[in-house]
Amino acid sequence: MNKGYNISEIREGNQIEFRKLMDDNMDHLYTIAFRITASEEDARDIVQDTFIRLWEKRKILKESGRVKYLLRKIAVNKSYDLLRKRKRNRTDRIDMSVFKVLAGGENADHKLNEREVLTILRSLASVLSPKQRIVFTMVELQEMSHDEVAGITGMTKSTIKSNLNHAKRRLGHLVDNYIK
Template sequence: MIPGAPYDEVALLRLISEGDAIAFRQLFERHKGKVYYIAREMLHSDEAAQDAVQEIFLKIWLHNQRLAGINNFTAYLNTVTRNHIYNVLRKEAGQEKLLRHLLQQEVITGEGEALNTLALHEMQRILHDAVSILSPQQRKVFEMSRLEGLKQDEIAASLGLSKETVKKYLADALRKLKSQLGAHGQSLILILLLQLR
């Protein structure tokens, strides 16, 4: 766009759909504050909100060809933002459920809520560190299966993979996680194995 020209969102979206990074930067600067505000309100974390802004706009850039046909970018952005944040919250809820199950198996109850909370946070850190070593595809399949509760055929359909490929990713993820979690006790691994049925 020409510097100093009036803001023309339809023209900007067309330029972005053609791969114009400068136009995309303009769009980002114009809308990032609103996305951050919504994400901060829903996720209750500055860091999570900043991550959400980056991930949402990355998705928009990666699917930039769609932008040429959009007449109401604000509505489109609201939908993308809402869906992304709901996915984040759903993953967190799934992870919390898994961690609470681990906690019930690993921590002797009766020691008070403080012990449970500390153990839960430590297990969360251990699990997060372990999952972070997975390849992007393994991590995506693992999270969809274990944290979102999707079946293998649903994951395959969603990602455009065969069910056998999904099974392989899960098996590879399990192998890596078993190795990574080995230092934290066999019972933790056993529970993870049961969760990965």
């Protein structure tokens, strides 16, 4: 079920157990927030706020616990709020040459560095609405099922499908433009 932390202890306010919970989930949450926000700093803030929120809500945690689900839900919703607040297309000029490198078949083993990933994520994000971005990240990059995404975001399955299709089409155009 959970790895090394005791939910009932956390519910009672045990911070040592809560540290264990943080250690278990920190990386996973950071990856989600990083992929959605395309910002190291924002992702850190979201992870921090997510744990604080979970601590505030600790009384409702159950032993059988869907802690991971709850954490994802909080993190995704916080990321979504951040995207909505952030002005769209705030990205500066982005070096798109990385697209050509990645799309070329001969670079299949190319290992991306953080700067390149951020470049790609930001350029992809610049053409997507916050909803499309959330859906695309969760389905395509986090490989979550439509049901999971619906549970976390509160969107209907049809909304998820249509947002995903729009996102894919837009990103397809963007990538084609830079490669061809």
